[in-house]
Amino acid sequence: MEDEISTDRIKLNVGGKLFETTVSTLQSGGPDSLLAALSNRHIQSSSNPTFIDRDPEIFSVLLSLLRTNRLPSTSRRFTDQELSDEASYYGIESHLKSAMLPNPLSGIDASVVSTIRPASDGFVSAFTAIDDGSVWIAHGGQISVYDWNLTHAGTVRTHLDSITSIKQVTPTAMAAVACDVSSGVHFYNFANGRRIGSVEWTDPTDPRIYKARVTAIADSPDFVYSAFDSYHRENCVLAIDKSTLQVKSEIGRQSGNASKSIVPGNLTYVKDLEVLAATAVTSGAFGFSGYIRLWDTRSARVVWETNEPGSGRSSRFGDSFADVSIDVNELSMCKICSKSGDVAMADLRKLSDDPWVYLRETNPSLSNTSGSISNSVVHCYKKQVFVGRDGGLEVWSRVARNGGNDNDIGEESFRRNYMDKVQDSERGIISKIEGGGERLFVSREEAEGLEVWQSSVFSGAVLVL
């Protein structure tokens, strides 16, 4: 066994500096990497160290990464860009990526790590977070993409003056964008910055359907769903075929003359259930009202819906929701009540007449101050519920019961904590919260840039000497 290990040894000369390691370490970078290829070649002709004409210091960082699966502190001498360039030269960028990714997102342990500030038109009008932790930001008619490392990957200027909805059309580098003042949904290829196509809602039998604006976009494996709203409030959801960018079908056309038939402000596709969820919220002199509606995308039939206020599907009559969020991974849905400020959750698999479980606050010092709060947003992600109340950011996280890890939603299975400090909340009213990867992105009204919240195992100790 000892013998095996010693023949496994390999010498490399990187930029004049000698390194010695093992073939298995080099091959841990993956079968396709340059280093693995080098190590294979070395076995046949093992006399001189293989020479690689690259910087030895960055190589020593990457070699440490291969040996230990973590980045040494010497990596801070180099920029993320240098590291990822060098890692892609050696073919081990996936290794680097996994070592550089943030720790699992835990709301009780998260803080603002950076604020993404686009160079021009810094007010974020819409954004969409991608699963790998990257984010696509719409600002002033431009789309800027920040990659998994939050480095600026590029900006595309669209023909729109402002963008109010943006979604990535998976798995391509294509963005679906729309504006609430001009018509149609538009598809931009991010690779070449070109517009590939646009879809308008037309109906030859109804001349009133003209210049319909898009209020929400959702992405599914085969279709892009967008909610269209015509000028006299007639609205529907169109399923657009991804490959042809043509309308395939029309779902849930309605008149729009009551609050329970207005255009949805948000669309979510729940892949596991093959369900499209639409939510709409309006607020007026009589408070908030709105609906949640779920369609089976195969039959285009409504499978569940609730209207608030009005239907019997909430035990809190008159306390209509102000925002709704759907967690497509956990198959749960949460709402925030407009008057009491309470947060309720529901299991998407067990939707019934009144599926809501209202999370109870047991801490008297955190009792609701919702009376003065007019802006609340809710987002459920990674088994946590993130709530923005005006400028304050809170998180409801699951309390571990004695070793058990039950997924049932109970009144007391979640606890509420502030994520932010008082001074954080003074930066502006939170307009949108969205999670992507292990990151949480928060945009604020009338504040430039997009906040990035992450959890970290580093204590962030500050020397005060």
Add this chain to the structure above:
Amino acid sequence: MPPIPLLKPLSNGISKDFKKPNVVTIDVGGQLFQTTIETLTLAGSNTLFSNLFNSSQPHKIPFIDRDPELFSVILSLLRTGNLPSKAKSFDIQDIVFEAKFYGVEDLLVQSQSNSSQFEPFDLEKSMILPLTGRDSPSAIATTPFGSLHVSHGSKITSFDWSLKRKSTTLTQFTAIDSLLSLSSNVVAAGATDFCGLQIIDLELGFVIKTLNWENVTKSGSTVQAIGTSPEYLFTSFESSRRNSNSILVYDLDSFKVVSEIGHNEIFGADLDSAIPATKLNWVPSLNLLMASGSHSGPSGISGNIKFWDIRSRNLVSEIKEKVDCFADITVSDTLSAVFKIGINSGEVSYIDLRNISSDDHWDCLGDSRKVMNVKKEGVGCKIESHGNQVFCSKEGELELWSEVLMGSSTSDKNGKEERIFKKNVLGRSKDIGGNRITNLGFGGNKMFVTRKDQQCVEVWQSSVRRN
């Protein structure tokens, strides 16, 4: 090979036994290192090093596929027991990670966060550990090697001994009032408004056990104080109806009840029995548990200090506090004295433990006329003993009390030996003051301080060997 004592590293590496090939060569990441087997054995018996030379081919140079520069730091640590100055060019996290790989983390902790390196007269504020969220710290718990657990709101944040890594656990409490670490990742947590004492594993993030006191009224029981001795865990419980209280003694390994001491049921006007112990201190030299509690009644604040023999469950001694009751109290085993800070006077007083009797009186170390003070100057003050010193906080200031040992002892008129304690205010002028201090803790070579409305923990340590 006989085991080499840990505290005596062979600095020159030359052994008397020349027959054995003591000098060994190791190839680490392409760089050759020469050292002795003795040095490598210091790492411990079952580590990577001890297995390195047990191979069948002794003539071959063993190869370790690790970073050579970090290895040279680890080798220096093995040779000298200290980190070399070149280790400063690395982040301590790298060295910790490498030390874990070579199995020498204990040595690293010894060299970096040893409690013998605690120098009370050289303490300065060196670090701030920020906490997330809006809750201020309510309780802190330390371990002997300098790791720290802080409860803030319903969360407990743990910092490792290097104070560079942290993790946060959510608990069922709304706020934790008593926190005590039982091992590196297990804490006991209790609150005065939540039933039961919870033993929480912070690494796995769940409650191992909930300990409850079955009181007569069958109501829940809240935790007023936690204390520990090498064998036992002490918990002062009060029933939720506040009509009975007791101190339970648990076995530290199994958490089974060993005995129950000082059980009080409150009948009538016996005010004294209504006071649950709010501080539990173990006095190793006397084998006694000091349980103290105070109570605000119609005739002012009164309290009692009781010394319990755990084995016989007997009350050995009791000090009744009627005038200038303690705001906070501590016992120092090395100084053999009980120290309190008076609630009215705000002054530190002590009782010598070496010849304790119930009619003993407090020796006030400050202005003894202030004992009859009507202002409550001592409210919120904290007092803790560590090593040979007593640390006392008054509002935002920290006082350090130490005994001056005089060559010839003087006796007062009662024939009692007179002891001299002197105080210093800790910190440079820029560090003095600030919000009121709410917690004081000691671990490794550090002191930890939390303040009211500050979502952070201050770390005070000596300028020597600071990592």
